[in-house]
Amino acid sequence: MNQDISRRTFLNRSLIGTFIIGFDLSLRRWITKNDPNDALLAEDFPEFDGEFLTEDLNYVNDDFGHIISKSAIAVLLPNSIDDIVKLVRFARKYNIKIAPRGQGHSTFGQSQVDAGVVIDLSTLDRIREINASEVLVDAGATWLKVLEATLKFDRTLPILTDYLGLSVGGTLSVGGLGGQSFNYGALVDNLVELEVVTGKGNLITCSRDRNSLVFQSLRSSLGQFGIVVGARLRLIPAPTKTRVYTLIYKNLANFIKDQELLIEDGRFDYVEGFVSPDESDRWLYILEVAKHFNPTQEPDDDRLLTALSFSLGKETIEDRDYFDFVNRLAPVVENLQATGMWDIPHPWIDLLLPAEKAFDFIAEVLAGLTPADIGSPVGLIVLYPMNRDKFNAPFLITPNSNQFFLFSLFRAATPDSIGVEAMLEANQKLYREAIAIGGKIYPNGSVAMNPIYWQQHYQSLWYAFVAHKSRFDPNQILTPEQNIF
Ligand SMILES: Cc1cc2nc3c(=O)[nH]c(=O)nc-3n(C[C@H](O)[C@H](O)[C@H](O)COP(=O)(O)OP(=O)(O)OC[C@H]3O[C@@H](n4cnc5c(N)ncnc54)[C@H](O)[C@@H]3O)c2cc1C
Structure with a gap:
């Protein structure tokens, strides 16, 4: 950095009396109106429409994992996209x-x-436009807010995450998987258009036909090339009711075989699955499948359940309003929050496993796993398959097989569990074992990644990923804690 610049202190008179009035580059700290005013003034410290704060930062130095705590020196609460452009340009400089x-x-x-x-x-969470086939939203909106808006027009998103409290931008930067992914891919595969502010501070609208390089690279790019500020997503007609079938299996092989069959023949609209201990701590496999319907045309249960090997007599079948079904985690989350279990450490790991290796891998993992390893019953194991041909975002890396399984250990470090350190160590081992059989990480969990792991993750796309970083974020200012560069 230019010595002359680095010695200067930057102030902006126009913000005096509000929050922050500048940034001291030599001390790397923000200047408030109470600081001595003998510093050199910089006229380019931005004036924001929103708020720029340097106090009460605890919440941004924490996350749902409650494992890592970094020390941010400020938070911008933007009130416009322009705020983000201004900050990125200033930060880059x-x-x-x-x-x-x-x-x-x-x-x-x-x-x-x-x-x-x-x-x-x-x-930044406005719902900007809705019509019969698309919705345009700010990236800070949650899926719940988006869905509530589209349902007023009897429309929904083709796929939704299990928990609707996630943000649009955060999910699109990872991918967005759910029980409809076997049919519709990830949320990033259902995008019509993205608005992004690149690491150079350029605001770009992109789609398959317009600025297509930006569109292809930004989806699932883990915040490395730009900040998603808006998204236009595809809509489909919303059903009114959903019939949910919960089927119990004692045998992993049958469970996996039936899941593969169901995502091939597509008889259900939603396919997920869980692994949970029974009262003797043996693993049970729970298939959760659903069929949407309108009351005049009820699903045919016999046809839907034919040729499946679940434990007969243990199944439950329940009709729910569509909204209650897709928002089914809301009461669970409320309960976890009320009991304090939302605030304990969550060393999660999400793996994507090639279908042909999934049974052996999962059987071996489960044979060595106890409920204390995941902090059951707060911790959960999720297991369900997807069809690879539905996925087309280049940087959402999936195993090289026609079908693959999401295998997630949603560990919760409860008092009775093995504890957070042991869970993190187990994640690291599991990750290495998964990549050895051609598995991939779904990258939002608690695995300590490093540039070498990322290079293995992206494989032949690694050099394209590096080239996009140089092109869109040449100063490497964006999202450093992914630890890719
Ligand atoms: C209870 C729970 C349930 C979940 N269920 C699902 C599920 O069903 N399916 C699924 O796919 N995932 C699921 N997730 C994981 C989720 O996708 C990730 O946590 C994801 O990161 C979205 O969360 P967020 O919006 O809070 O993003 P954050 O955690 O805030 O951000 C995630 C990453 O994206 C970056 N980022 C955030 N916003 C932007 C933006 N606008 N532009 C560019 N980069 C950005 C951040 O810097 C960070 O690196 C779940 C997580 C929880 C806690």
């Missing part, structure tokens, strides 16, 4: 790191930053 934050539901510091600025996008 003075080499200040930035982390965009949606709802902070990552588990290992991915939305945090040390000695930099967090952009809390939750203040």
Whole structure:
């Protein structure tokens, strides 16, 4: 950095009397109106429409994992896209790191930053436009807010995450998987258009046909090339009711075989699955499948359940309003919050496993796993398959097989569990074992990644990923805690 610049202190007279009035580059700290005013003034410290704060930062130095805590030096609560453009340009010029934050539901510091600025996008959450086939939203909106708006027009998103409290931008930067992914891919595969502010501070609207390189590279790019500020998503007609079938299996092989069959023949609209201990701590496999319907045309249960090997007599079948079904985690989350279990450490790991290797791998993992390893019953194991041909975002890396399984250990470090350190160590081992069989990480969990792991992750796309970084964020200011560069 230019010595002359680095010695200067930057102030902006226009913000005196509000929050921050400038940035001292030599001391790397923000200047408030109470600081001595003998510093050199910089006229380019931006004037924001929103708020720029240097106090009460605890929430941005934490996330859903409650494992990592970095020390941001400021948070921007933008009130316009222009605020983000201004901050990125300023930060680029003075080499200040930035982390965009949606709802902070990552588990290992991915939305945090040390000695930099967090952009809390939750203040940019407008639903800007809806028509019969598309919705245009700000990136800080949650899926719940988007869905509530589209349902007023009897429309829904083709796929939804299990928990609707995630932000649009945070999810699109990872991918967005759910029980409809076998049919529709990830949320990033259902995008019509993206609005992004690149690491150079350029605001770009992109789609398959317009600025297509930006569109292809930004989806699932882990906040590395730009900050998503808006998204136009595809809509489909919304059903009114959903019939949910919960089927119990005692045998992993049958469970996996039936899941594969169901995503091939597509008889259900939603396919997920869980692994949970019974009262003797043996693993049970729970298939959760659903069929949407309108009351005049009820699903044919016999046809839907034919040729499946679940434990007969243990199944439950329940009709729910569509909204209650897709928002089914809301009461669970409320309960976890009320009991304090939402605030304990969550060393999660999400793996994507090639279908042909999934049974052997999962059987071996489960044979060595006890409920204390995941902090059951708060901790959960999720297991369900997807069809690879539905996925087309280049940087959402999936195993090289026609079908693959999401295998997630949603560990919760409860008092009766093995504890957070042992869970993190187990994640690291599991990750190495998964990549050895051609597995991939779904990158939002608690695995300590490093540039070598990322290079293995992206494989032949690694050099394209590096080239995009140089092109869109040449000063490497964006989202450093992913630890890719
Ligand atoms: C209870 C729970 C349930 C979940 N269920 C699902 C699920 O069903 N399916 C699924 O796919 N995932 C699921 N997740 C994981 C989720 O996708 C990730 O946590 C994801 O990061 C979205 O959360 P967020 O919006 O809080 O993003 P954050 O954690 O805030 O951000 C995630 C990453 O994206 C970056 N980022 C945030 N906003 C932007 C932006 N606008 N532009 C560019 N980069 C940005 C951040 O810097 C960070 O690196 C779940 C997580 C939790 C805690």
